[in-house]
Amino acid sequence: MKISFKKTYRFAVISALYISLFATIFVMLLATMVFKYTPKSIFLFGGIFLFFIYAFSFIVIQYRVERFIYRRVKKIYDDVSLLESSTFINQPITTDMETLTLEMKKYATGKKLEIEMLKVREEYRREFLGNVSHELKTPLFTVQGYISTLLEGAMEDKAIRKKYLKRAEKGVERLIYIVEDLDMITKLEVGDLNLEFSEFDIVELIQNVFDLLEMKADKKKITLAFENYHIQPIFVKGDKDKMQQVVENLLVNSIKYGKEGGLTEVSVINLTKKKVLVRVTDNGEGIEKQNLPRVFERFYRVDKSGSRTEGGSGLGLAIVKHIIEAHKEKIYVESEFGIGSEFSFTMTKAKLNIS
The missing domain is CATH 1.10.287.130 (Signal transduction histidine kinase, dimerisation/phosphotransfer (DHp) domain)
Structure with a gap:
């Protein structure tokens, strides 16, 4: 530990002042009653006495109290430093009780949060x-x-x-x-995966994914379609291959958890002048409310039993989230159990679309 003693004088100053004032007034009254001094000499005597008694009281109180507190406070700092708390190790020792209390409270709060985070991470691991x-x-x-x-x-x-x-x-x-x-x-x-940005038609990309997954959807009699049949080409900027993987993973997930004879619709909406919103909506099983915050975790499955029979790595939605975030975009999920789910994400428009 860095031994640097931060002195505080407030306690000694106030305590010495109280003692000095009391002693001076008492001695002046006693001298007035016992000896026949003039008021001028009494006040002169009182002033000199006050100065010396104050200096003496201050030195004794400051030294004794400081040493008393310092020894005990230093032990606290030494004990805390064993826990490798850089906050305490790098700070000078203080005998100010208010400062020490705040530091200990801050340390305890930080350790409590750290322990809670470790518990969460251990459970996740x-x-x-x-x-x-x-x-x-x-x-x-x-x-x-x-x-x-x-x-x-x-x-x-x-x-x-x-x-x-x-x-x-x-x-x-x-x-x-x-x-x-x-x-x-x-x-x-x-952050070790390089993205190759280009401008491409997101509508055409989605249609290509529809064609790739047509047979898979037919096995469950699920229809893949655009919400607006006459949707026009919309050019966006991003890594085309990675965004195709995003759309494919979302549609595969929709088919996997979709009801037989169901419908999966994709829509591309002009959100702002610079952004579009791609939505994938189905009328499948839906997701229970308590599971929504965890759907993008690696290997997390809403259906712990049946979903494994459908195959897949269990990483699809986690990959989707990371690809979208690597593009500096946002992904959202809304779902109602037994009714269906909606996954949506934003994309930046290509310059030729911005007006």
């Missing part, structure tokens, strides 16, 4: 590790099971061998998908 192990374990066990079956004799049957190898291949593909998503989200979180 446990949940994250559990989810990662579950996501990796499922395809790994699938691949292991098919390969073990082949090694135990099923390899001789060409039909079974081909079928099992294809299923094992799907398990490996899912593993690769999860690892690639983890790699991407790690780069996004540390």
Whole structure:
């Protein structure tokens, strides 16, 4: 600890003043009654006595009280410094009780918040590790099971061998998908993923994603459509590939949790002169209110059981959030359980759209 003693004189000054005034008045009255002094000599005597008694009282009080408090306060600072509190280590020791009280209160509040944050992080870490192990374990066990079956004799049957190898291949593909998503989200979180900005038609991009996901949507008889059928081209500025991944992830999520025979609509709205709002709305399961703040967390699933059968890495919405934030844009979610959900995000218009 940096030993720097910050002195305070207020207590000694006030205490010495009280003692000096009391002693001086008492001695002046006593001298008046015992000795026959003139008023002038009494006041002169009182002034000299006041000066010396004040100086003596101040020195004694300041030294004794200061040393008494200093020894105890220094022990507090030394004990706190063991907890590596830079706030205390870098500050001089003070014997001012008000200052010390404020510092201790500030330190205690900071430590309380730190402990609460550590508890939250620890809970998140446990949940994250559990989810990662579950996501990796499922395809790994699938691949292991098919390969073990082949090694135990099923390899001789060409039909079974081909079928099992294809299923094992799907398990490996899912593993690769999860690892690639983890790699991407790690780069996004540390700001290590470079965005290649260009100007492109967001309406055309959404239509391309519709075409890619048409078969997936048909399996659940879900219709993918624009809210406004006659929507005109709208050019925006951003990383086209990454924004296609955003739209694709939102639509895949909508299909995954959508009701059979449902509808997913996308709309592009002129929000301001420089911004557009892209909305993805469905009439699927919806999200319960208590789950809304966590939908963008890695591996967090609203449906803990059924959603895993749908596949995916569990990182889709987390990646969406990070890509949007990397573009310095905002993403929003609104949902009502049993009625449907709406995900929306902003984008910056290309210069040719700004009027």
